Amino acid sequence: MAGCLEQLQLRRDSSLGCTCQSSFSGECYRSVVLARCQSRSAKRQKGTGALRCSPVLAAATSAPDTQGSYLDQPHFGSVPAPSANSQPEADILVEMRNVHKAFGEKKVLRGCNITIRRGEAVGIIGSSGSGKSTTLRLMAGLVAPDWGEVRICGQVRKGVLGDDPHISDLLQVGMVFQNGALFDSLTVGENVGFLLYEHTDLAPERIQALTAGCLEAVGLSGVEDLQPAQLSGGMRKRVALARAIIRDDTHPALNQMIMYDEPTAGLDPVASTVVEDLIRSLHTPPSADSASSSSTSSSNGTADADADADQSIGEVPQQAQQGGVASYIVVTHQHSTIRRAVDRLIFLHEGKVVWEGPAEEFNTTDVPIVKQFRTGSLSGPISFD
Numbered sequence: 001m002a003g004c005l006e007q008l009q010l011r012r013d014s015s016l017g018c019t020c021q022s023s024f025s026g027e028c029y030r031s032v033v034l035a036r037c038q039s040r041s042a043k044r045q046k047g048t049g050a051l052r053c054s055p056v057l058a059a060a061t062s063a064p065d066t067q068g069s070y071l072d073q074p075h076f077g078s079v080p081a082p083s084a085n086s087q088p089e090a091d092i093l094v095e096m097r098n099v100h101k102a103f104g105e106k107k108v109l110r111g112c113n114i115t116i117r118r119g120e121a122v123g124i125i126g127s128s129g130s131g132k133s134t135t136l137r138l139m140a141g142l143v144a145p146d147w148g149e150v151r152i153c154g155q156v157r158k159g160v161l162g163d164d165p166h167i168s169d170l171l172q173v174g175m176v177f178q179n180g181a182l183f184d185s186l187t188v189g190e191n192v193g194f195l196l197y198e199h200t201d202l203a204p205e206r207i208q209a210l211t212a213g214c215l216e217a218v219g220l221s222g223v224e225d226l227q228p229a230q231l232s233g234g235m236r237k238r239v240a241l242a243r244a245i246i247r248d249d250t251h252p253a254l255n256q257m258i259m260y261d262e263p264t265a266g267l268d269p270v271a272s273t274v275v276e277d278l279i280r281s282l283h284t285p286p287s288a289d290s291a292s293s294s295s296t297s298s299s300n301g302t303a304d305a306d307a308d309a310d311q312s313i314g315e316v317p318q319q320a321q322q323g324g325v326a327s328y329i330v331v332t333h334q335h336s337t338i339r340r341a342v343d344r345l346i347f348l349h350e351g352k353v354v355w356e357g358p359a360e361e362f363n364t365t366d367v368p369i370v371k372q373f374r375t376g377s378l379s380g381p382i383s384f385d
């Protein structure tokens with residue numbers, strides 16, 4: 001049973017344009033192939049890559065325990081929270097309403113409310129184990145809440161990704177995991193094109209062209225035939241970004257959202273800058289002057305800064321811009337990522353949002369928990385066991 005669930009998870013993850021394994025042994029890769037064969041009877045949603053699967057996770061029926069939260073109400077920064085009622089509902093891409101999630105006895109989320117709107121660049125911060133990655137996985141549909149709702153473009157998602165194909169048609173989610181999660185047994189090109197090879201009928205030549213465009217966008221032209229093991233850590237991150245933005249240009253999704261889990265973890269400061277600026281540039285709206293995008297990169301020093309790359313960062317390929325990366329979410333501990341890559345911050349603590357506000361207020365706010373996190377002080381609301 002566990003094996004089946006793992007295979008199901010892998011299938012789901014591959015439909016997101018990502019995988020949950022950093023590398024695959026031959027046996028593990030065979031299990032993916034086996035899962036693929038077993039799923040042949042499943043209906044495929046061309047263009048979205050979504051598979052119709054039987055629900056495996058049901059919402060708990062008992063009311064959640066709401067004890068033990070640090071703050072009953074979140075603190076907000078100087079501008080109204082984007083979740084304020086005055087803003088149009090139609091702009092909301094993802095919403096978590098009173099979400100609770102536990103793993104066994106471990107209560108990770110205890111009534112989490114988050115709203116992500118079209119066009120937003122949002123950072124999620126908080127101490128280790130506070131549930132940031134779990135929040136991302138809930139929003140992406142990799143796990144289901146025990147209690148509460150995850151809404152995609154106003155529609156309640158039932159179960160997890162693939163249980164509700166209609167939801168997958170509303171929002172295409174690209175996921176970049178902490179470790180890059182590349183298939184070590186595939187080439188870089190096969191990794192980037194994986195979603196399209198697996199879930200569309202596009203001709204290989206077309207997929208190769210789309211792959212080349214996405215690699216160019218992350219400044220890695222011409223590395224298609226390399227193995228992931230031949231890449232540096234920074235290059236692997238950028239290949240993971242390329243994989244997250246690839247899409248079937250014959251079926252552009254209405255909205256695209258990218259979720260990054262610790263995209264700069266383990267990178268040197270210069271490589272971090274490259275990735276942070278890439279995250280920004282991939283989000284550039286299609287209508288924006290492409291020249292300004294290039295000059296922004298240059299003024300940030302991006303083109304010259306990457307210790308890994310000989311090439312400058314390319315233009316965002318047209319296929320990545322169709323529909324556009326409507327919004328993105330970054331889970332991070334890095335101050336530079338907060339500074340460079342996001343506009344709004346959400347602070348998670350003890351399973352709830354305890355502060356949210358503009359990213360620039362991270363450095364100035366006197367809210368004790370944010371201040372402690374910023375300074376790394378041992379005294380404050382965050383305790384360590």
Ligand SMILES: Nc1ncnc2c1ncn2[C@@H]1O[C@H](COP(=O)(O)OP(=O)(O)OP(=O)(O)O)[C@@H](O)[C@H]1O
Nearest residue numbers: 103104106108126127128129130131132133134135
């Ligand atoms: N699939 C799972 N099974 C069991 N426990 C889990 C699972 N996923 C997460 N957890 C637990 O949930 C808690 C929160 O994990 P999560 O990865 O969301 O935290 P985080 O805030 O992202 O941490 P970090 O900053 O260290 O990456 C941790 O105690 C973790 O062990």
